Amino acid sequence: MVVRRWETDIAPRKLSTSVLEDVTRCSSVEHFGCITPMPHVDRGWLNVESVVQLKLYNNPVELWKKRQRKYRIKVTPVNLEKKMLQEPLLTGEESSEMDMQTLRGGAMWPIMELAVMQEGETSFKHQGQFGREYLADDFFTFQCQMLKPDTIAYMVDLYSATVAEDGTAEHIGFCHILPKNLKLTTGIITLPITGTNHQPIGQLTVDYLMVRPMTEMKCRMESSFSRYWRATWRGLDVGHRGAGSSFTHKSEVCANIRENTIASLKQAIEHGADFVEFDIQLSKDLTPIIYHDFHVGIALRKKDIVEDHHLLTVPLKDLEYSQLRQLQVYNIEEGKMGSLHLENDTTEDSQPFPTLQLAMETLDPHVGFNIEIKWTMQLQDGSFELYHPFELNSYIDNILKVVLTYSGTRKIIFSCFHPDICTMLRLKQNRFPVLFLTQGETNQWPPYLDTRTQTLEMSLLFARSAQILGVNVFSGVLLKQPEFVKHAQAQGLIVFCWGDDNANVETIRYLKSVGCDAIIYDRMDKYCTKDNKESIFLMESRQARAMSLGGADAISDGSDASSDTATESCHGQPTGLVCCPPAEAEQDS
Template identity: 45%
Template sequence: MERGGHPVYLNFKKIVSYPISSFALYPSFKKSKDKVQPTKMQRWFFMDDNEILESDASSAASSRSKKTLESSGEEREWTFKVVMNHDLLPNECLGISGSCASLGNWSLTKSVLLNHEEGTNDWSLTTNIPRDRQVYYRFFVCSIDPTTESKHVRRWETHLHPRSIPEMGDKAESDDIFGDVEGEEKIDRGWLTTESIVQLKFFNSPFALKQRMKSRLLYIKVTPMNLRIHTSDNVISPLEDSLSNDTRENGSEQAPYGFAEVCCYKYDDCDIKPQPQFGVPCAPNDVVVFHITVGDIDSVAYLVDLYTYSSKASMEEPPYHLGYHYILPNLLKRSEGKLEMPITCATKHRPLGTMRLDYLLIKPFTSHVLDMKLSFSRYWNKKWSGLDVGHRGSGTSFKTKEAVIRENTIASLKNAVAHGADMVEFDVQLSKDLVPVIYHDFHVYVSLRSKKTIDTHDLLELPMRELTLEQLKNLKVYHLVEGRTREPRNFDNDSMEEHQPFPTLADTLDAIDSHVGFNIEIKWSQQLIDGSMEMEQNVDRNLYLDCILDVVFSKANSRRIVFSCFDPDICAMLRFKQNLYPVMFLTLGQTSRYPLYNDPRCNSIEKAACHSRGMELLGIVAHTEDLLRDPTQVSLTRELGLIMFCWGDDNNSRETIQHLKNLGLHAIIYDKMEVLTSKETKESVFLVPSQASQKDFFKLQALERERRPTEDCIYVKENSEKILELDEDRRKISLSAATSFATLMDE
């Protein structure tokens, strides 16, 4: 099949499997002269401030130089060639995106598809690129929705430094290998642009069968079905009933545009991958999540087929088709929900029992257009170990009466920063008017009288989500502890603006030093193991997250940001809605201090690690109680290539903090940074490099002024010696600066 043109429709009768690459979370970065110059937002997470300053010092000259060279219009013909050693599905092809117009300027919509050489794994593209400047590029696996002709990124190369072609054609054309750059393989799944993801989740003994079949192990397979079937008369006909998609023979039916994959949450098998022909096993204690990418969720139904093997069957015999059920799109009304459906016998078409499942719809984040220039979704520098993270800023303020600063306020965050916090952790949820605000609890107490006195009948407990931002700011609002004890707390400087509760996320991003990292915990109500909800949600999940992402992408600039949440579905949604910021899964683990969640992915480090690996999250934030009980779980997580933070009251001890750092935790979240930190220099690890490089910055500024005698002339023969001197001085600075980019990145 020729893969250079439009892809064909999926044929779900014959699923082609392909191996999932092993993802290298800890890349071995090498010194390179060819480094991409990212934008402020995109360079936040990996660049040493020394390199940022150097880049800023020469930005004006490089900008004018680029305009001069681009206006010259000098181009060269170049053939891009890549070998694809991973199997592709029938409607997948290869594309390329890069830093020049002919490669789309990193835009997915303007990217270019490669041509496939029939009978080989070779793909190529011949095009013109600029002659007098470096060109950066990445390869990606692409699929195209035949209805909208939209390009979708299935997988893409996410190395920090893209492939590059030096100026003047010094590099000879050669065959690249998809995903491999200088021996380092890094391939990540794409993000949603115009398509959507449907996840069907089976866990907690999802099947209720007749007594004689209760002991059977069932295999599940899910197949997307096209509801818009065009006949020869071009009329939409209803969906044909079928015992099984594997046995249906209907030549007039088109399969929908989509990809049906599965994640089995086994420690040694937790990547998302194509389904086997007869599905995957689902025992009572298993967790199985079907991950289905579709172009039009309103025109796709889902056929759930159940198979089982006869106890007398040999290993070579296929299973028999036990039953089935169709899930129509009108059942998936919200972004999440629960379904209980009958299982119909595949032979007699009678009820066999019921099955229960949860579903999740992930829709694209469209407020900001994301490009392919850089991704930090699974990047963590090895030197970032044992980081100090301020819990709610300077710590919880209502568990004891010793706190002097109210939690989750700008003042609390600034206090943690002043005492050396590398990052600050805080909670974000939406007000009634959909403004992201910083607050931990789902409920508040509102006073009907003066703040000076509290009477039993004066307070009303309300969900925080029922109050607008203006009401939160202007009403007399009390914390849950104050309301339940009827004892208002007085904090230092409580009347000052920065000490007020409910700061907005936007104001917080503006107020805190940009060198300090943010661990933004998304608050979302979950179902507990007893069936009750922490709080009933009335805002759609997709809208909820889009409001938060819109603020972050508008205001974050160069700040290092990591998202986290106790809800595994929120984590998956954050991962697939955007391609820039990392996401971590908060987990309770095994504990008696807090009620467990109904979702088993939340209640053990192993299941949390499998979820993080399968959904390609950065890692997990484990409960320290669980780690102290069984420290071997740290290595269990790291063997999957995941980053690990930890949280919990146990962290509020210098001895425990040091013990956790010795175990290899990447970050510890704790209260009272001013008391518990062991840092001699009370500064963020991300701030020190910029201060160390100030002298280098001033020297570079002076050298740049010498280099540019006029605004219009960039390259002048008489200045060639000075240009060489500048390059030599930059080289010396790079070698001498203790916090240089090379020092930061080299392993």
């Protein structure tokens, strides 16, 4: 089964008996996606099929003539099993007068669609006959669904940007992307462009992503909260790494409990956290563990004071979970601080590297989890934060397996700085929402190479294109552009914010006043001003039980789709689901 589109309204569809008995005799017309006045149609998730994304950005086409020509780009999947390449190629004027797809039979499957990070073009749609013109600083994402990725090649055609009066465009050249070119889950390839005279005329640089379905876990249609957010969930308090960062030179925000531990998460919960935010990555034996940094420090010899040069720096991914628990492992920042100020806490809850499963099983189920997936990013200078990481599909699947198995009724949101991770989290499952983490326009950190990460506006375009819940913005930028919150929410997205600036009571109040859906900050014990120190989800559960005992319809505190009515408001919309704005709405039949 391949789910391309499906109705995702909270209210279930009810079909009359007449429709079920004889659709030809029913007096009313049932419109796909329209259970309530606001249409709710969403993309599906990967069940048996895979998705390949081909991303073109940073001026990917280099033509070797002195004058660069304006051009249009079209990508056509070619099924190698059907041997469609045996048809003769046309040259000269003949090839420029016809769409190259006619040489490939015009099959409906695989399906290739295009999304452009420009207003009005973020939804994936079928390409025009001669593709779409590539403009300076454009970001193209070609997305193809297929059952057998190893049998599909891709023909990239370049046409003149000028369309003649008869509706045709001059064919400039083409190149092929073969399955063997896509060896890894992600990568960048450079291919020669062949002109109509069969001579090389330039080169094309393509950034690709291969997303495969999970094999051990299967999602169903019973419930989906991938783009669900109640209107009452506004201004929520989120504990950063639990009780806060414990390795910072800012003493006023430095937590006295080791960050990203069960003890730290519990302290944030005790002081009123609605969500707790923590970082997830895998050990060498593929165990999802809670830890922030890509590297750890191992002491070369036992000392009361461990300095930076006493630590052997090792990538966390190179150590098995049992080794992380047995070795004398330190946070790299501890060596820079010259102090092991948390070393004397020997309780089990205070030990580093707790597993994701342990957190799922031991922490209050009425507190939400904001799970940040750690993954290496490429900087603009070409370097990576971490080299030779895991195979990405396996990496994500191992994390999702634990979450889907042990989540129970807990509210869970995924987040990541890497757009491809956000895409994969959205495509691999339909149950939990995803937020795109962004630092926006700031000089505080080196910029990433991927242009989708570089501005707030690009973060919105990407979030809408990927059909995820919203964005998680660096507050240092957000405080300078507070109008961004309403701007994002008007597009059907929610806004979280993070950053050191949030560790301030007045700043938290201000961010809530401008409409932020959630504020992530350190030291929940110091800066949370809630009178009632419990999560909003616990309060809702208590109210639901009271309503149930009083004879009213119960509101479940779990993931049952019946827990909310279709008339509930969400950002001013007539339902609990966040929808694409009208201009971006999918047209389906």
